[in-house]
Amino acid sequence: MANVSPIERTLDIIELLADHPGGLAVSDIARRLRLPKSIAHRLLSILADRDFAIQDPITQHYRLAVRTAALGLRFFGHIRLNEVCQPLLNRLAQRTGEFVRVCAAENGELVWIASAQGSSEGLRYDPTMGAGPTLYATANGRAWLSTLTDADALAQIRRKGFILPRNYAGSLVTSEQQLLDELKQIRERRYAVSADESVIGITAFAAPIPDREDGPALGCVSVAGPSVRMPASRGGEIMPDLLAAAKELGEIWPIPNWKKLV
Template sequence: MSSVLEKSLAIVELLADHPTGLPVSAIAAHTEQPASGVHRTLQELARLGYVRQLQTQGDYVLTIRMPAMGLGFLGRAGVTDVAQPILDALAAFSGELIRLSVVDSGKLIWVAVAQGATRGLRYDPGQEQGVVVHLASSSGGKAWLSTMSDEDALARVSEQGLIRKADSAGPNAPRSLKLLLDQLAEARTLGYAVAVDSYLAGMAAMAVPVRYRLSGPVVGCLSIAGPAVRMTAARMAELAPHLKAAATELGEAASGSKYFQVNIRALESGLRVDSAQPSPR
């Protein structure tokens, strides 16, 4: 890391993943920065109201200021107004967790969620809004990759890494590019991508891309996730038409969101630039 801003944002992003807080030493180790520099940055962030110290010489946590800014942005941009009713309806029908991820600056990011399971065994991560989706191991990531050529999909995966670096990563996550390409081919055939014991052990999910007005650029992905014992292949086949219908509804409704309108202009501009380039084949 070179700039002060980059170092500061690395600390903020780390604290966003640890809502109960971290000590200076752990923050320094995770971000590979000197403890003295981390302490100075935290003091400045505290002065500005973005972090606070739980007690003297204690852990540092984010204040509510930055999450509130994010929620305010989503609300003013029309993302939650457009998406939440559709997510809530699909959650109520499926009885599982529904997640919407959006394409932003070349990444896929979870932004909205609805929980349909009200009792018993359920998958409820609780902290994934704002998290960049790991493409190779998640159903949403594979749904997005399946809309690309194999070459473009592999380029995206190589930027991010094939293996998700997390203790909770599932045992069935693809360990080779060939296996990943086979899974993308299957997603194109089925019309939806599947991840079973892949992103998380014991969890299964299915996802479809969300296209702007059905045939436009992909603006995000919509997924259904739940315990693998309940989200069987047969259950996924039953849910697939409803998931696709909800994605179509989201794609139509996206025109009412300022956020999606801006993203569509950027995506269409990018597509025009790409189409002017010679094919790598």
């Protein structure tokens, strides 16, 4: 960690706390991020002084402040992503009766930005909007990777390796060759499938959101639900609506201001 800058370490702390709304002790943060406790405390103090983090007066645990989330919401408000996505997601969720999510691609990562629940009774899949999907181990991740060249897809994976987050159940892809074989199939059928991988008992179908300039996908849209209700055969039933939603999202996805100036 010696070559990691304080700014990078601070961002690591923000990402960690985003997944722990109840807060974490300084010692726990230091252990998880492999930081000296003194450095973790100093960076947390800076975040707290700037109102990006709050320390509970009783537990002494640190959590993110509402201001941090508000910045993200303010950004989404400016680029209108939620406004664009939500009506389409609501419609897709209603038609499929399952949980629908959209993630956006940025700097080789996928970030959840919106969701809609279509199941009104019985078994429901209703995850929190936590960290974005792991690229090689999820339907969304593999759908997005399939829009890259093989070389670029492998380069994205090699940044972190085949290492699963702690809360993931497993992955059918564990090597570069397996990934390339899977991406070839996804390109042929135009969608990706993940069954009992990131979450046991959950199956997801995902389609890439096409870029109007024929670049890598802007993100992905997915339909997920309990595996007992989502066998592979249901893909044929869901796919027309899923692919249509992905195409429509690509057509109306807002263009960033910097791209308008090019």
